[in-house]
Amino acid sequence: MRAGLRRFARNRMALAGSVVIFCVFLLTVTAPFLFPQGAFNLAGQPLQPPSLRFPLGTDALGRDVAAGVAEGARTSLLIGISAALSAVLFGAAVGGIAGYYRGPIDLLLMRLTEFFQTIPAFLLAMLLVVILSPSLLSVIIAIAAVSWPGIARLVRGEFVALGGREFILASAGLGASGPRIIFRHLLPNCLSSIIAVGSLLVATAILLETGLAFLGLGDPNIMSWGLQISAGRVSLRSAWWVCTFPGIAILLTVLSINLIGDGLNEALNPRLRKR
Amino acid sequence: MSSTVLDIQDLTIGLPAGADRSSAVQGMNLALRAGEVTCLIGESGSGKSLAARAVLGLLPGPRVSVTAGRILFEGQDLVSLPEREMAKIRGARIGMIFQEPMTALNPLHRIGRQIEEVFRIHTTLGTAERRGRVVKLLADVHLPDPEKIARSYPHQLSGGQRQRAMIAMALALEPKLLIADEPTTALDVTTQAQILHLIHELQREHGTAVLFITHDFGVVADIADQVAVLQKGVLVEAGPRDAVLNAPQHAYTKALLAAVPRLVVPDRPPATAGLVVLESVDVRKSYAAKGFFARGRSTQALDGVSVQLHRGETLGLVGESGSGKSTLARAMTRLLPIDSGDVILKGEGITHLSTKAMRPYRRMVQMVFQDPYASLDPRQRVVDIISEGPIIHGTPPAEAHTRARRLLGLVGLDPSAADRYPHEFSGGQRQRIGIARALAVEPEVLVADEPVSALDVSVQAQVLELLADIKAELGISMLFVTHDLRVALQICDRIAVMRHGAIVELGPTAEIFASPRHPYTRALFDAVPGAAWSQGAEILTPAE
Numbered sequence: 053m054r055a056g057l058r059r060f061a062r063n064r065m066a067l068a069g070s071v072v073i074f075c076v077f078l079l080t081v082t083a084p085f086l087f088p089q090g091a092f093n094l095a096g097q098p099l100q101p102p103s104l105r106f107p108l109g110t111d112a113l114g115r116d117v118a119a120g121v122a123e124g125a126r127t128s129l130l131i132g133i134s135a136a137l138s139a140v141l142f143g144a145a146v147g148g149i150a151g152y153y154r155g156p157i158d159l160l161l162m163r164l165t166e167f168f169q170t171i172p173a174f175l176l177a178m179l180l181v182v183i184l185s186p187s188l189l190s191v192i193i194a195i196a197a198v199s200w201p202g203i204a205r206l207v208r209g210e211f212v213a214l215g216g217r218e219f220i221l222a223s224a225g226l227g228a229s230g231p232r233i234i235f236r237h238l239l240p241n242c243l244s245s246i247i248a249v250g251s252l253l254v255a256t257a258i259l260l261e262t263g264l265a266f267l268g269l270g271d272p273n274i275m276s277w278g279l280q281i282s283a284g285r286v287s288l289r290s291a292w293w294v295c296t297f298p299g300i301a302i303l304l305t306v307l308s309i310n311l312i313g314d315g316l317n318e319a320l321n322p323r324l325r326k327r
Numbered sequence: 328m329s330s331t332v333l334d335i336q337d338l339t340i341g342l343p344a345g346a347d348r349s350s351a352v353q354g355m356n357l358a359l360r361a362g363e364v365t366c367l368i369g370e371s372g373s374g375k376s377l378a379a380r381a382v383l384g385l386l387p388g389p390r391v392s393v394t395a396g397r398i399l400f401e402g403q404d405l406v407s408l409p410e411r412e413m414a415k416i417r418g419a420r421i422g423m424i425f426q427e428p429m430t431a432l433n434p435l436h437r438i439g440r441q442i443e444e445v446f447r448i449h450t451t452l453g454t455a456e457r458r459g460r461v462v463k464l465l466a467d468v469h470l471p472d473p474e475k476i477a478r479s480y481p482h483q484l485s486g487g488q489r490q491r492a493m494i495a496m497a498l499a500l501e502p503k504l505l506i507a508d509e510p511t512t513a514l515d516v517t518t519q520a521q522i523l524h525l526i527h528e529l530q531r532e533h534g535t536a537v538l539f540i541t542h543d544f545g546v547v548a549d550i551a552d553q554v555a556v557l558q559k560g561v562l563v564e565a566g567p568r569d570a571v572l573n574a575p576q577h578a579y580t581k582a583l584l585a586a587v588p589r590l591v592v593p594d595r596p597p598a599t600a601g602l603v604v605l606e607s608v609d610v611r612k613s614y615a616a617k618g619f620f621a622r623g624r625s626t627q628a629l630d631g632v633s634v635q636l637h638r639g640e641t642l643g644l645v646g647e648s649g650s651g652k653s654t655l656a657r658a659m660t661r662l663l664p665i666d667s668g669d670v671i672l673k674g675e676g677i678t679h680l681s682t683k684a685m686r687p688y689r690r691m692v693q694m695v696f697q698d699p700y701a702s703l704d705p706r707q708r709v710v711d712i713i714s715e716g717p718i719i720h721g722t723p724p725a726e727a728h729t730r731a732r733r734l735l736g737l738v739g740l741d742p743s744a745a746d747r748y749p750h751e752f753s754g755g756q757r758q759r760i761g762i763a764r765a766l767a768v769e770p771e772v773l774v775a776d777e778p779v780s781a782l783d784v785s786v787q788a789q790v791l792e793l794l795a796d797i798k799a800e801l802g803i804s805m806l807f808v809t810h811d812l813r814v815a816l817q818i819c820d821r822i823a824v825m826r827h828g829a830i831v832e833l834g835p836t837a838e839i840f841a842s843p844r845h846p847y848t849r850a851l852f853d854a855v856p857g858a859a860w861s862q863g864a865e866i867l868t869p870a871e
Contacts, residue, residue: 218702221662222761226716226768227689229682236715240706 056244059319066315069308076305080126087119091275095119099291109293111283117294121301123275128305131188132258135195139257140250142196143203144239150204151211152234162208165201173198177260181269188271195260199253206249210242244320252313255306262302277302332503332536333359333382338396340377340386340560351377351391353560359504359553364530364537366547366568369557370583370783371754375540378557379506381406382538383423384413401503419449422497422535424490426509431493432481438465438492439477445499464495468525487518494525501533508540511856515647516810520854523550542783544587545813548572548857556580572860586788588813590852590861592837601638603671604804605692605772607659608633610668612651612828628654629665630828636772641798641805643819643836645812645851651828653697656776656808660692661685673771690720693765697777699757703749709735709760710745716768727767734763739793755786759793766797773798774806779814791818812855816840824848 060066089095098114100106108117150161168176177194184190214220215238223233264270265278277298284294340352351374359365369375380386381393384405398405400421405413417423425431433441439461446457458477465473468491481489490510497505507526511519527550530537539550547554547568554572555565556579564577575581612629628651636642644652657663659670661677669678677688693716696702703712713734714727722730732742738759749757758778765773775794779787795818798805809815815822816836823833824845832845843849855861 218696218698219704221657222694222696222702222764223704223715225660225662225689225692225694226764227686227719228715229719232719236707237704241704 056316056320060315063315063318065311066319069311069315072304072308073312076125076129076301076308079122080129083119083122083126087116087122089116089119091115091119091123093119099287099294101291102293108297109291111280111294112287112291113283117280117297120275120280121277121297124277124280124298125301125305127270127274127276128258128261128302131192131195131261132254132309135192135199135257135261136250136253138192138196139199139253140203140246143200144207144246146200147204147207147209148211148234148239151208152215152230152238154212154215158208161204165204168198169201171198174260174263177264178267178269181264186269186271188274191261191264191270194264195257198260199257203246203249203253206245207242210245211238214238214241244316248313248317248320251316252310255309255313258302258306258309330361331358332361332401333357333538334397334399335378335382336397336399338378338381338398339394340374340381341392341394343390347372348560350394351560352381352557354396355557355560355562357555357562357565359536359538361503361536362531362534363552364527364539364550365553365555366539366541366551367555367557368541368544368547368583370542370785372559373557374560375557376508379508379538379540382504382506383417383421384408384410385417415449418445418502419500420502420504422500422502422505424493424497424505424507424510426512432489434481436480437477438479438481438484442477442492442496442499445496449500460499461495464499465492467498467529468492468495470495485518486514487522490514490518490522491525494522494529498529498533498535501535503536505530505535505537506540507537509542510539511546512541512543516812516854516856517647517850519546519856520549523856526550543856544572544584544784545856545858545861548860556583583785586785587861588784588788588791588811588817590813590816590855590858592816592840601640601804603635604638604673605636605659605806606634606671607655608669608671610655610658610670611666612654612658612663613666627828629658629668631668632825632828632830634823634830634833636804636806638771638804639802640820641807641818643815643822644806644808644825645810645815645822646825647810647851649827650825652808652810652825653776654828655825656694656774656806659806660694660774661688662694686720690716690768691770692772692774693768693770695758695761695765695773695775695778698781699754699761700781702761703757703764705749708746708748709752712749712760713745713763713767716764720768731763731767734767735760737766737797738763739789753786754782755790758782758786758790762790762793762797766801769801770803772804772806774808776808777810778807780809780811787814794818812851813861824851 092115094114095116096106096110096114098110098112100110102109106116106118108121111117146161146165150158177198180194180197181190184193220233220237223237262278265276266282268282270276270279280298281295284291288295335355335357338352338355339350342349342351355378367375367378377386382398382405386392393406442461442464443457446452446460461477462473465476470476470488470491484492511522514522523546541547551568554568556563558579564571564575564580571580575584609631610629611631613625613627615625632655644655646652654663658665661670665678669676672688672691677685710728710731713731717727717730718724732745735742735744740756740759749760752760779790782790791814807819819836821834822836822839823830824847826847832839832843832848839848843852852858
């Protein structure tokens, strides 16, 4: 693992991505101090172009776009990370159980996974948010619910591949219980792939969240990049700044997370490393 | 004296910085003459394969490359030859055979087409003529029904047949030089004997010079005219076979030869037969054929096997791949469910116990695995690996750790090894860790599944010695699975010969060796590489 991190640090693109994400983190932490009024505060004249007072301009209601981008960063990261984390935990549990116990349980869980994979992810997420009524929690649940199948398949595959290895047999031969083999031997040995894929999941979760917010399915009380773009799209020709800056924020964040994910994948995945 | 075909002069192959030594091969001089088989022998990591690949111009460049010396093939220096010229020589005037015939053949192409490709690249023969040549070649390597083989895909042939097809391909254009890199290592002994015989026969017929790379002195005894011994990239000894085998000059050659297990039964006190500890009664196991279309076909891996292991004895399970010996070992440790029959441990049937009910019995039977690289969890420290068993069975972790450190001493490792990870150890050391893990729960029966077949001969001898010592010291019984009769003779009190999932012969080692009753047992003994030499008069005193 330590050698993997060293390899990661040698990857310049991944390092650049980490720097950008670190800046986004800083932004979320400092947002309450930079914009004490909050993003929904009507700060000035509507549709003002970028100026010294409003460096990113104001939107149609006179809200500060910069404050929105800063608060939106928090929303995106919060939802992205917690949804990806829930998806990883749930997916790993499903995949792990299927991959370790095999047999009918495996069959059942894998058909369930496939069922989720056959429904268009975004439609399912929309449906879930509508059913659960839009809120921060329901958005996280909806995104996690459409993201876990990939992780489940990955973990199952790794477990099946590792299950035939002699060190697992040796452990079973010592009398180790199922949970012991799963948590002490199987999971640590596929942790690096889970981390790599899980980090990429954060990026897709952020995109999903933005999409939901754009359609008005986000939490109405929380500022989000998707909501900003949605609000600015009617004045796209006259006031380009309303949509552009949140858009750039999404682009940079998702790109950076993808770079980090690729870097982690390359650094931690032994199969890729050999090539 | 025949003419020199290949003359390797002062060859040095550089390795990238950070490798365990600066060059894979250092200042190697070797001449191959037409009509002679030169065996290049060495342990893993000795650089023997890289030397062969250098001749073929197939080094994994740019990090590994020839840094000095010349390779003269029929007077032409191959090192300075441009790649395009080299490609004309490769396959046409230098043929090659690899260790693993399955990976060396393209699984998507028919055998005939792959051999034909050689003609298509290097000759201007017409289609019909090419086809004819292919069939004749396949007949030359004694493949039955060559027409049918030419139409087959690689997976439809057995390992031996594939290797024959590879040889046919290598010899297609009657090369002056044939390079064979461990061509029989992946094969069973009886197949190996046939392939060695075939290579010998073809090479005599065509006057080909052969560079034969191997780690097995038995193979050397069977096939070599000349022998060259490589130690860590340095050619320490070279000469005619009989001189090297019977009167080795270099200390390393002597040590290697001493470590080769002989085809003799060592003098040892007969084991006093104790009570039966572990027993299988009419055990059956079949593997269902997988896949949608192959339903209904299945392989009978164990066909009603009954065998008894007595207290304090070592019982050898000998057989070729697919004979069911490993399946039996795993069935008897209950690592594999069986279809019918019973496994009885100390008078108790353990066949149908649940995981939990089985736990107390687990510690009585422990297993040592074949592959030292796959049998240790790469993410655990050695001390955690060894103490896992005792912890599962209720020993407090601190105490288990202390005992694990002590066990390292017993298996001949430094106690400082405890805090390191498996990848920091060599194959032999890992196997010692595996043995320590098995011993940690103080078992009464040790089931060793090919514990030394992945190891170099010198290491193999050490691990076998360790197993014998442990057995004598702790008085445990051992079920020893091996494909190598020489190893079985050395360590086992009784031997069970398996074939097609059944035991064909079972008896005391000396008896089986002196008068094998079953024809298959006899065939196995005859196929042991270097059988005659192994039993020969020139038995060296084992090195300390």
